[in-house]
Amino acid sequence: MAKNNQHEFENSIMPWLGKTGKMMFVFMADKLKQHGLNMSMEQAIILKILHEEDGQPQNNMALVTNRHKATLTRLLDTMEKNHLVTRIPDPADKRVKRVYLTRHGRQHFESMIPVFSEAAAAIQKGLTETEITTLISILKKVQSNINF
Amino acid sequence: MAKNNQHEFENSIMPWLGKTGKMMFVFMADKLKQHGLNMSMEQAIILKILHEEDGQPQNNMALVTNRHKATLTRLLDTMEKNHLVTRIPDPADKRVKRVYLTRHGRQHFESMIPVFSEAAAAIQKGLTETEITTLISILKKVQSNINF
DNA sequence: CCCAATTAGTTGTATGTGCAACCATTTCAA
């Protein structure tokens, strides 16, 4: 029974997805460093989601990045210290703090884009268009399995 | 140009792979907690690779888990404190410390297997056999892109 | 044979993370 379960686990997508995700994360972090962009991938992700939608409440950012709200507090502390973002209390709900990119943060994100693009291309080198769309559609299914 | 790069990045597998990997990691960590297995995913991964090959040098473990050797030092410190692993110096090379599962560590890993299996099944629910093998083969290509 | 370069592991420091306990504010139901 245990052996059977072991076998089942070994042939699942789980370890492949975990390992590939981790490798990609480390790869990206190294790229940022190589290009002199002095920033963690965690911070880069924050810049990205704020670039997509500025002025989000912290709690929402925790939700979309799969982090705890307490983690966001510290991550944003560091980024605010480095003048990448600012926190502005929402006048309509005094509990909420909305997070905005600073000019500096926006510039920093712009300079990351070519690095991201180059790395993204390197990562999917040799994959056909079909493979890419197939991969993404499967990952969408996996995500919906996790969320419900 | 920036807009073009942005577009290219948005349609790449990178954010999908990163997000899905993170979601899966959090999902798995929650499962361990729900089943009363008082252990981080990082520690669970260490148990897994030692179960596959016991007595590895720390440095090798850092390599296969994409972590820095300094990270392994602290991770194993915690696990040794909790009697999950032991470090035994290699008599043939006094620099090397080989890491072994304890009886307790092995038992702990065995009890994780059904949880892993159940979670793995939940994650790939609704995927066809073809989709699973396709996904894994694509991830192998991505991994080889990163490693070379 | 010997010393410079390499390799394995640890430590200091800063950041990232989860969890529980907490505070302030808002919502909602009796």
Added chain:
DNA sequence: TTGAAATGGTTGCACATACAACTAATTGGG
């Protein structure tokens, strides 16, 4: 309307992580 429950954010604590500087041991080229 008001007090309990829910919500957004912070803090204390323990662990996870990267990076650089370090020690100890091994290797290799002269």
